[in-house]
Amino acid sequence: MTDTDQRVTTTTDTDGSPAPGPGAWAVLLPPGRYDAERLVHHDALELTGLGQAVLPRPGDRVAVLADAPPRLVALGRVSPATGDRQDAPEDPESEPGPVELVVTxxxxxxxAPVPVDGLALAGPVTALEDAAWRELADRLGPPPRRRSWLVSLDLPIEAASPAEAVGLFWSYVQELGPRELPAFVSPSGDELAMQAFVLGEAANQDPEEDD
Structure with missing residues (x-):
């Protein structure tokens, strides 16, 4: 039995709820995974191929990090891992196989990743002391205020009928995804502030402005 198996914490999470898990952990995203998690909203992170004897248990708190340079990109809790990882078109570098770790x-x-300095990682998954996890969580600060946005995607499609055009539209969306298709977003009620986003970044779609 390891020391992490016996660790118990009675601290609270950033949302004020009790922290029932026996430990806290830092999880390092695999190479190329940061873009996939950033471009498409996922409720949970599924990881395979960890190859570690000791893994977090359901309820444990997790700080999710991106590497090179180290950055804090998310917080979460461990959920039970079941089944195999599903194919994700927006994440072509994901490893197939049974899911070993699920972080909700x-x-x-x-x-808006937060730089992390001086944190020693022992691999894809590293046990943390409660104070170390708390320090990471505090770096994110309070969550930003949520607001309503209008998001659209316009594609010129040649088809014999409206139904066929819609089917082709979804085929293109699945095939090209957020890495190639520009999405247009504006605050609700302020359509003049519309911006195009490609690869999660604002992108100019007016060729005349490039001249």
Whole structure:
């Protein structure tokens, strides 16, 4: 039995709820996974191929990190792992195989990662002391205020009928995804502030402005 098997914490999470899990952990995203998690909203992170003898248990708190340079991108809690990882078109580098670890996100900050210095990681999954996890969680600060946005995707499609056009539309969306298709977003009630986003970043779609 390891020391992490016996660890018990009575601290609270950032949402004020009790922390019933026996430990806290840092989880490092695999190479290429940061973009996939940032481009498409997922409620949970599924990881395979960890190859570690000791893994977090359901209820444990997790700080999710991206590497090179180390950045804090999310907080979460461990959920039971069942089944195999599903194919994700937006994540072509994902490993097939049984899911070993599932982290349900409680706070996401993929678009505004927080630099992390001086944290020693022992692999894809590293046990943390409660104080170390708390320090990481505090770096994110309070969650930003949520508001309503209008998001659209316009594609010119040649088809013999409206139904066929819609079917082709969804085929293109699945095939090209957020890595190639521009999505247009604006605050509700302020359509003049519309911006195009590609690869999760604002992208100019007016060729005349490039001249």
């Amino acid at each position: 996100y409680t706070r996401r900050s993929f678009d």
